[in-house]
Amino acid sequence: MSEGTLHHYADIRRKVLYNYFPLFSTTNLLGFSSHVLAPITFSKIIGKNNIVIANTLWFGSHLGVGLYLFGSKHLAASSSPFDRILYSVFGSAIFNFGSVLLMSIVRSIYPNEEKLRLLVGLSASATLLIIGQRWLSYIDDIFSTIRFRSNTRS
Numbered sequence: 001m002s003e004g005t006l007h008h009y010a011d012i013r014r015k016v017l018y019n020y021f022p023l024f025s026t027t028n029l030l031g032f033s034s035h036v037l038a039p040i041t042f043s044k045i046i047g048k049n050n051i052v053i054a055n056t057l058w059f060g061s062h063l064g065v066g067l068y069l070f071g072s073k074h075l076a077a078s079s080s081p082f083d084r085i086l087y088s089v090f091g092s093a094i095f096n097f098g099s100v101l102l103m104s105i106v107r108s109i110y111p112n113e114e115k116l117r118l119l120v121g122l123s124a125s126a127t128l129l130i131i132g133q134r135w136l137s138y139i140d141d142i143f144s145t146i147r148f149r150s151n152t153r154s
Contacts (some may be wrong), residue, residue, distance in 0.1 A: 014071065017067055017071065018067055018068060018070065018071025018072075019068075019071070021063075021064060021067055022064040022065065022067050022068035022071075023064075024064070025060045025061055025063060025064020025065070025067075026064065026129050028056075028057045028058075028059075028060035028061040028064060029057075029061040029064075029065075029096070029099060029125055029129065030122055030125055030126065031053075031057040032054060032057040032058045032061055032100075033099065033100075033103050033121055033122055033125045034118060034121075034122065035050070035053075035054040035057065036100055036103040036104065036107065036121075037103055037106065037107055037114075037117045037118050037121040037122070038114050038117060038118055041114060042054070058096070061096050062092045062093070062096055063092075065091065065092040065095050065096060065132075066088045066089055066091070066092035067088075068133075068136070069087065069088040069091045069092060069136070070084060070085070070088040072136050072139070072140055073140040073143055073144060074139055074140055074143040075087055075088065077143070095128070095132060098128075099125055099128055102121075102124055102125075102128070103121050103124075103125070106120050106121045106124065107121070
């Protein structure tokens with residue numbers, strides 16, 4: 001294989017791992033949020049394996065956010081692979097646990113209104129995902145600008 005073909009395959013792998021898989025895993029966060037917001041309905045729909053499914057959704061959400069962070073420009077330039085993994089895991093945990101905390105607050109505000117809880121909670125989860133993606137794009141843009149400036153000054 002030529003070097004160009006190998007580079008092309010590496011680009012495809014990078015897109016799948018750091019863009020498409022995290023995009024797919026947003027459904028995991030929304031699914032897990034529905035478990036937190038309406039556990040009885042969730043268990044009725046899913047059945048007796050609802051805990052296994054909920055834990056799988058929770059893990060998938062962590063994996064998706066972590067991979068998205070790991071593939072970001074500002075972490076990709078890290079000289080230490082350990083730091084890159086550490087920051088990705090930390091960011092994923094903070095984001096996902098913060099989302100669950102928000103879902104718990106929504107659940108306590110609307111204790112008897114399951115449909116309203118789901119509407120508000122899932123909207124909040126989607127909003128957090130959008131804000132998180134925009135924030136990382138902003139950080140990556142700043143990083144690119146700073147890196148470009150430092151390269152032109154030396």
